[in-house]
Amino acid sequence: MQLTGKNLIGNKLSGINPQSFKGHGGHSGIAFHEATVGEVDQAVAIAHKAFGSYKNTSGVERAIFLERIAQLIDESKGELVAIAMTESRLPEGRLMGETGRTTGQLKLFASLLREGSWVNAMIDPAIPDRQPLPKPDVRQMQRPLGPVAVFGASNFPFAFSTAGGDTASALAAGCPVVCKAHPGHPATSELVASLIVQAANDTGMPEGVFCHLQGEGYEASVHLVSHPAIKAVGFTGSLGGGRALFNAAAKRNEPIPVYAEMGSVNPVFVLPEILEKEATALGQKLAGSNLMGAGQFCTNPGVIVAVKSKAQEQFTEAFKTALEAASADNMLTDKVFSGYCSNLGKMASLRGVTQLVGNLTAKEGVAAIPHMFQVEASAFINNPDLQEEVFGPSSLHVVADNAAQMKQVSDILHGQLTASVWGTEKDMKGHSELIGTLESKAGRVIFNAPPTGVEVTYAMVHGGPYPATTDSRSTSVGTNAIYRFTRAVCYQGYHQALLPEALQDANPLSITRKVNGQFTDKAL
Amino acid sequence: MQLTGKNLIGNKLSGINPQSFKGHGGHSGIAFHEATVGEVDQAVAIAHKAFGSYKNTSGVERAIFLERIAQLIDESKGELVAIAMTESRLPEGRLMGETGRTTGQLKLFASLLREGSWVNAMIDPAIPDRQPLPKPDVRQMQRPLGPVAVFGASNFPFAFSTAGGDTASALAAGCPVVCKAHPGHPATSELVASLIVQAANDTGMPEGVFCHLQGEGYEASVHLVSHPAIKAVGFTGSLGGGRALFNAAAKRNEPIPVYAEMGSVNPVFVLPEILEKEATALGQKLAGSNLMGAGQFCTNPGVIVAVKSKAQEQFTEAFKTALEAASADNMLTDKVFSGYCSNLGKMASLRGVTQLVGNLTAKEGVAAIPHMFQVEASAFINNPDLQEEVFGPSSLHVVADNAAQMKQVSDILHGQLTASVWGTEKDMKGHSELIGTLESKAGRVIFNAPPTGVEVTYAMVHGGPYPATTDSRSTSVGTNAIYRFTRAVCYQGYHQALLPEALQDANPLSITRKVNGQFTDKAL
Known part of the structure; x- marks a missing residue:
């Protein structure tokens, strides 16, 4: 794989900023171009455009995309780990394990999508002859919020960074991702980003479903979380950094969810x-x-x-x-x-x-x-x-x-x-x-177990009350992380053919749904 | 029922503020005492104390409490509607219907609690011999956030006010409520509040599980949403009012969920x-x-x-x-x-x-x-x-x-x-x-139906992107409103006897749970 030091805006490399920074390690010849606010705008614009079609992809289509990312990371893990070792100073065994965790997360979300019930489909059928008024047909399911800003973490160059948990759950949910790499490992991030974009192209996803920005400064990051077309933010890092992004987002006209995972002393x-x-x-x-x-x-x-x-x-x-x-x-x-x-x-x-x-x-x-x-x-x-x-x-x-x-x-x-x-x-x-x-x-x-070691599983909660995170209702690890980037949409009185498959009477996806408040796998 | 014009702090009437306001209508002799910031502090303190035991009540215990509130409102609906008519100028039929909707909501949440599966119990059992590391036993369920501030709405003196949707869902979730009445119908609110407190006493709930504050001014409201022991806010009203409370809450050190439902033109x-x-x-x-x-x-x-x-x-x-x-x-x-x-x-x-x-x-x-x-x-x-x-x-x-x-x-x-x-x-x-x-x-x-008329049902979503609300992930109507006031807590490696009943192997509550990601009603 070839390092360029540039930002990835859809399929295009972009490095218009003369201001750049150097990482340390085995790529010290490369200058990484700080993303400009103009490049942030371009990335968000193409992500917003991609959302128009990406939100309508099926769960299986997105599963194939995630699985392809996992496959490409797996195929390149030797090269990725070698460069991550020089950037992060973490040992090979740990980083090899982390790539496995990263591809495991992607595959876990893919399996969640293939199974399909994660959308929390609920159906309350009409009662046309109810008195004094007819009861309408009301259905709901989880739908993606829109383009998401994801910030890479210093301490997990793979599992909490470019193709990490927030990216996996956002892409699984149907949200394009604009990822801001952590400046501690820009080269690892660029290589992983190029694999995600390749996977998107390989699996027919819209251009812009994933963008990747470099930078040491705050300006581009603040611009990113302030952009009106960004609909949620995922961050893992320090209390100072997380709070700064949270405060920037709090100045927006439209409030959005900001999931900043910050400090914890884990008593x-x-x-x-x-x-x-x-x-x-x-x-x-x-x-x-x-x-x-x-x-x-x-x-x-x-x-x-x-x-x-x-x-x-x-x-x-x-x-x-x-x-x-x-x-x-x-x-x-x-x-x-x-x-x-x-x-x-x-x-x-x-x-x-x-x-x-x-x-x-x-x-x-x-x-x-x-x-x-x-x-x-x-x-x-x-x-x-x-x-x-x-x-x-x-x-x-x-x-x-x-x-x-x-x-x-x-x-x-x-x-x-x-x-x-x-x-x-x-x-x-x-x-x-x-x-x-x-x-x-x-x-x-x-x-009776040490707190280190976070199992990636259905029932995991990696989150908690402030200052551990800015939103205690959410987890960054485990399948429930998909709900960071979704909201329920209610469909009233729809024609069957226009309903999403998850909500159609025939239950074509064979998922578990709640009908009149009761779980069932059956068609209506 | 006797009107006092006072605030209700646990079981105590309090009206220390010489500043007061008068509503209009059939109680024009009564002066309603503006809650002072000191009274807000007292109310939050007793609500915080109540949370210590209220969070540990069973779902059935809280169901009995909600049903008792519904029963008391039903028994007094003639008197309540009479005074609400003079305060809100709404017609008797509409207000009678609204009391029915209000008690219906309370009973719907009670039935949700009695059924019990709403806690989203998830269990991933241990695999002690997994290689290279044993898999721990990990379980999660929804738990209450803490004391909640609820603001009554002008346009629904019953269904979105003192005993309205936010109060019902917060009490159902296990969160004490500090309710700030809408000054448009202070008398109706006081009477309903006294019934809630009576219901709490009748059913053995801790003092302070519900407090009620009066006021026309902003100071007490801002103080309430800024209080460190308040863990969430529910509001229905204007964009100006909602945004002001949202902005006040945004200045807190600890961010909390603010569910402000504001303007919508419903195209x-x-x-x-x-x-x-x-x-x-x-x-x-x-x-x-x-x-x-x-x-x-x-x-x-x-x-x-x-x-x-x-x-x-x-x-x-x-x-x-x-x-x-x-x-x-x-x-x-x-x-x-x-x-x-x-x-x-x-x-x-x-x-x-x-x-x-x-x-x-x-x-x-x-x-x-x-x-x-x-x-x-x-x-x-x-x-x-x-x-x-x-x-x-x-x-x-x-x-x-x-x-x-x-x-x-x-x-x-x-x-x-x-x-x-x-x-x-x-x-x-x-x-x-x-x-x-x-x-x-x-x-x-x-x-093909008018937007007016919001069915109170499982699949309803009464919410939406900003400026309709400040948090599009949530609904204020329907059973999912309970999740406004909860977060997932994960229990790792717990002894059976110390686990909440919802997570015990034997499934003593007979609820639907997810075990290794699959829905089941069975014991482990």
């Missing part, structure tokens, strides 16, 4: 009886989760809470020992690394915080030295700054005096992607109020 | 063949829809589009005749009436507009004289001001040169609650692109 509560039984093993296990991928997962456990005890001290010691034994791991970008360093400094300076592991002053290259801090629960409860995410291999251990104070910690937590509880059955029964509170704070509550 | 396209066949009857029928309730329905047909022809002229003539024969009907409030008059003036002043019916200068009391305007499609296409809603018995008739220009009219339409098409089967087949465009503009597309 972990370790309960007394399990601590007594497995202090050392648990300390090692959670340290492993904290260190994974240089701590650069959205679900990295950043706050760990336990009640003061001998066992808790053993747990802390085991966690500490595991961190001390770990080597420094390269971070994704210089910016991510400098952010890590400055957040460590902030954390160390906060009242009541003790540093147990790490050397704040050691800065070689972009290798993140693991850090570990401790604070008493009373201090944590009174200082919201202690809840700020340190993106990287760092954790804050909160020590409570007793179960009641541990419950208070849960009460003041901000919104989270995940919250975890480790406990025996007795522990769990004795802390049901704590568990109930966590349910109101997080998108996913986990028993 | 109606009348196609050529049906015009040829039924011009006069159609003109009469649509005029009837336009006149209904003094034109004060959200779905009132405000823009009517047809291609120039003899039949179209006949249609226009029949519409005109029906309007001229109609008597002036009282509007809801002085403010609504003065808004109608000033919007008529604006409409008449716009370039290309011809007034066919009405006398702009006639202003007696609050009786709205029907109006009818006409404009050429070319002018309509070029002036977005012509799309502004005139709330009341007024319509703008857009005359297109040909089918292509009629399609252009559909292309430039703003978002709508409804869009309607009248046509024969041949008409419909010949205008499939027009119909496809309308689908992207409206929450509901209607064939």
